[in-house]
Amino acid sequence: MPETLPTAAVRVTVNGKPCERQVEPRQLLVEFIREELRLTGTHIGCDTSFCGACTVLLDGAPVKSCTLLAVQADGAELTTVEALEQDGQVHPLQQAFSEQHGLQCGYCTPGMFMSSLALLAEHPEPSPQDIRKALSGNLCRCTGYQNIIKSVQTAATLLRQEG
């Protein structure tokens, strides 16, 4: 029978909050986020690093949390969809996706948000081509993407107005 292999510590800041857990080294970051921290807004859609439903930000960069061990993220700052809403009020990105009907079933949406945030951090006024490139690793099976492109453009406008 397999021996019990040693666990390892994961200390991360998630949406501004420090968290620490002792985990099996093979635990994927997405499991850590969903099961250890019970932040279930980040979803799992495939096994092979294709669909991007599990996208979170790791030190400001978008990553697929199903293709990363939790222990690899030790010491990092993580941002998930749960960072967007504050006291029941929504972030312009959330507002824009709803307004433009950039979501239907909502399963890909948290990943779309995280990739979009990373894009908007670099390109406050993204062209449709920029948006396509930034979301090229995020699958959506409902919307046909057209309203997602519009949503990101609307979010950019809202953010510029407010910024």
Place this chain on the structure above:
Amino acid sequence: MDMQFSGEFSVARSKEEVFAMLADPQQFAPLLPGYHSMEMKDARTAKIRARVGIGRIGGLATTELSLVEAQAPHRARYTGRGKLMQGVYRMHTAFDLHDTTDGGARISWQGKAELTGKILSLAGGGIRGYAEKQITRLIASLETALSSAPEPEPAAPGGWLGRALYGLSDVSATEARIEPQVAPTPDLQAQRAAANQRIQALLEAPRAQVKPARREDERLIKGKGLFVDDYSPAGLLHLSVLRAPYAHARIVNIDVSKAQALPGVACTLTGKEIMELTDPFIQIGAGATQQITDYALATDKVIYQGDPVVAVVAESVAIAEDALQLVDVEYEPLEVVLDAEDALTDRVALHEETGTNTIFSGVYEYGDLEQAFADAAHIVKIDRLEFHRFGSTALEPSACVATWDPRGEIDLFANTIMTVPLAFLAPALRVRMDQIRLRTHDIGGSFGNKITNYPYLTLCCLASRKMNGAPVKWIETRTGQMLTGGHGSERIYLDTEVALDRNGVITGLRSKHIDDIGAYPRYEPLGSVIWSQVLPATYKLRNIRIDFNQVVTNKGPSAPNRGYSRLPHIWFMERVVDICGHELGIPADQMRLNNYIGEFPYETPNGCVYDSGDLPAMLAKAKELVGWDAWQKKQAEARGEGRLLGIGIGTTLDSGTNNWGQARYVNPQAPFSGNSTAATVKLDLDGTVVVSLGTFPQGQGHETTAAQVVGKVLGLPPELVQVKTGFDSLNDSHTGQSGTYASQFVVTGLSAAHGAALKLKAELTKLACFGLDAAAEDLEFGVGDMGPQVSVRGTEQALNYWMLANFINSNSASLPDELRDLSLHARHVYMPPFKVPDVEKKIGNLTLTYALQLHICVIEVNPDTFQTKILDYAIVDDCGTVINPMIVEGQVHGAAAHGIGAALLEEIAYDREGNAISGSFTDYAPITINAMPELKCANRQSPSPFTFHGAKGMGEGGGGPLHSVCAALQDALHGQDLIIRHSHNSPMVMFDRFAGGTEKGVTVESR
């Protein structure tokens, strides 16, 4: 993958010496490359562990090697079977020994190896070359070993499997070492800090209290949806499924002992146990199909790659997956049937208990074909058309959490999409339906596919019962989903003959269609009739004969897939019209206008009633939208430059709201007809209006539109109407046909909600008449200072909903007797005005509404590589009165993406042995944002005369892009004398079909 190999070499040892080594498994095995260790099972059979891999990737393979022939000193022959890297292999090898003139031995060897399973998808499937190298290496190492005394190689590491299966220790003495963090280099630190800051700045943007555009958005945009995997009750166990590596094999033996012994494993289930605990799932079809024994796990045979063989239940998914690796299944591969025409011959029957692969066989004939062909000015013959296998692959895989408590109550939280699976589940589990509480919450898409996930729901229920009521969760893996979780059926169309008059008007059509539904019927053979809802597509021909067959093959079982069964038929009709137009030299738009149905309502030759629409007007609008004339000019220029540019029209129908009576065409005994859908609208104790639907929404915004409709009846803004999320059988708002399928919610779901709201309004009216002492005609429904109320027109007198609710719930003594039968809990079952169809003649109205869509695609094809680029795309849809324009447009976009994906990118393909070669998203590559053109959309509204609001169901979309893209490709390639006969046209498959020249497969006889 089969590999044959042979060769010979000579060594300077005697034949006898060589034979002694080769014919002794204990001497032979250590000669294998990567050899780790072995044990003898019996005198002739060794269990060998060896490290097998590709370059730096690999793991421990186990092989059972048996000496099956030993003729000293001439011949030794081995067979072997083993597992490696998520695949299985079998090998046969024989060595024949001959004397050489110099006293040595010449060894001639030949062998055969078959490799199957998931390993074949490694490196995009290009591992044959590597496997061949491995064999070369094996022979080289044999040659070396036989020539000289072998140098023992150091034992290869056994890895986790070695430890788990054989107690091999290969973990070095080194303890896990995690050294203190070292800060990243300053520049990297600065880069990360800057990136974090930029994100932080964005996150600090002011928030707003915003009313979401749909009420579902309220939770979904916050990541607060409740999908099945988000639900984790205490004591949860996890179920994982071991899937067959073979497409067709007999199960010789299953050994779960090592898996069961793994710490953290709760239990296992095998087919044998399933046969004891459950009854086979019911079969919808008639005749031999009724004999099919379909269980939640394979019993004596596996009949497709991915067929579930063993389930393991454990404390975590990771442990369950560990345990799956420890299960040993011995298979005896059988011949596979992968082609529909081959399946029809019954050369090999998949379901031996029936002796046939045919699930349905029938003729649909209308009008006078003989006369139509006798009178024809042109007869166009198309030898073969093919509609391919693809799936909508909803982003959330199938899932459930089942809790079967010791008192016999089953709580099933799942993402199934209709109540029909309950009818499969309950009898199989031998329980009453009331014992199962089925509920759903948020569902991450389905597109029909999740209808057939009930075998896994069954497994979870059984596992929970076995574990004394612990909740058991199953989340389908994507790899599992790609193998088995919802493929649309394939269809081939043979010997099509089309009669046309002098003007290119189609007057007759005959063809033979075969549906390939994969391994198990499950929801089939309903697809054998559902296509006939759209028998003539959008065309006015009256003489049609289709010989329809449906067969099983050794591929994943199919499931309803967006556009189920109608889409393949409309695609066929569209190809027919398009090919005829091209062959007869009639411009594409004119060909459509010549053949379109004129006046609506229109009764088709098989008695379906198309409710409303104006096809020429839609065509005109779509042409305007895409800029038809300008593209015609550009096309002429492009052709002048040798570029291949095509413009294609796709006209499609989305038939919604089934008459279940059509099921009697496939099984006259089927106790179904009509279509019942329920909803309840009640006032809660505090007067809140609460709507419960019988549907299973997956993104279509049912909560939003139901609130709109109920609010309108009661004179309330939608936000004052609560709609419960998801389905719950305890809500008592369902019927046997409730569900989210077949483009029907807007009709069935909203009609039920509307009807229930009217009933509630009638009760409120009675109560208000009493409470306000007023006549019904003086009452007004609306919102006052104290919320929703009923008031007396022109006065201050009003009763709010709390007061009205109170009469029934807490203050009944004041009520007069005649009001004491009120409940303020209105349930309405909507039943569309269907009749039972004529089963003999196959005539009847099969669907209530027909939404229309017209697509125009402009595409350019690279003449060398057959890469395509969509240059322009326009869609005009007409789904009658639009209840929510935003949601309708969203459905149009989504259906367009599925169609474009299927037409150009997505295909579920199998190799000759039945290995799924698109077994992951990476290989299947569902359409991404890069491949989606910008869509130009417009809308016409021809209200349906058959629905209370004039709306028609439109969610499935009719697969417009499959028609328009194929027509555009045809237009681009017709100058090359190429015919688009397949629905899937990725550059890869077009290249293979067309680059080396092709048979046209189309002839025209003109008189």
Place this chain on the structure above:
Amino acid sequence: MYPAPFRYHRPATLGSALTLLAELGAGARPLAGGQSLIPILKMRMDEPSDLVDIGRLTELTHIRKDADRYHLGALATHARIAASAAAAEIPALHDCAANIADPQVRSLGTIGGSISIADPSSDWPTLLHLLDAQVVCRGLHGSRTIDIRDFITDSYSNSLADGELVTEIQIPVPPANSGGAYLGFKKAAPAYPAAAAGVQLTLTAGNICQTIRLALGAAGPVPVTSGDIEQSLVGEPLTEAKLQQAAAALVDLSDPPTDARGSAEFKRTMLHTLVVRAARMALQRAQGDVVKGSHDYA
């Protein structure tokens, strides 16, 4: 899907990593960004006893330039390379780094990890062939520099010894009047390319080819190159006819497998098309034009 259990180590220095790898032996694997390795582990195609996380070794993250070469630390991510001065100066490097997979994979995936796994469809080995890159490897007993041509030996195979790590990739600074391009064809960003090709060249006055490198990717177990074909183009003006001829000759040497990404014949045609397009683009760039390169999607 989960990897099989393994023991996890995270050394703080390169020296410590090499010691650990030597101690742990053949059952251990180094883990860099994990973008190739973790999917393999999740599918349980590989089951190492130990993972040595080298992802934080500060010795390996650099991207810098000295007099005649760029030094890319093995842990330089695709995203950082794409945004680097090196990519700004070598367009083919940008074409490759900025188009590998998708933004998420580029955030984590590293150049050293990619060539260490040596997937036959991966982008870096092909690109590095164009740029005459050298791979610096370090083991417990010292380091050595291996030409990329000798480094990649087969599918998923390279000349790293057990316990040895790639530490740096060195790329000579291209001379003036150089240009290059790297193009791939795939179904979607996160999929592996079905075919890829790159060209790097230097022109003399009068647009005569002074040096040229051509390489095909996903075209067999290792990138396909030919010194003879390259030599035949040197000293010549690169006419369309010459390019077509060279492309055809190079594609003749390729051996792409028939698989889910297309038949061998299709891939050969695609390789031909891509290498000719890359050559045209390289020519334009060598002449100072700014041409945006991009992968093709089906």
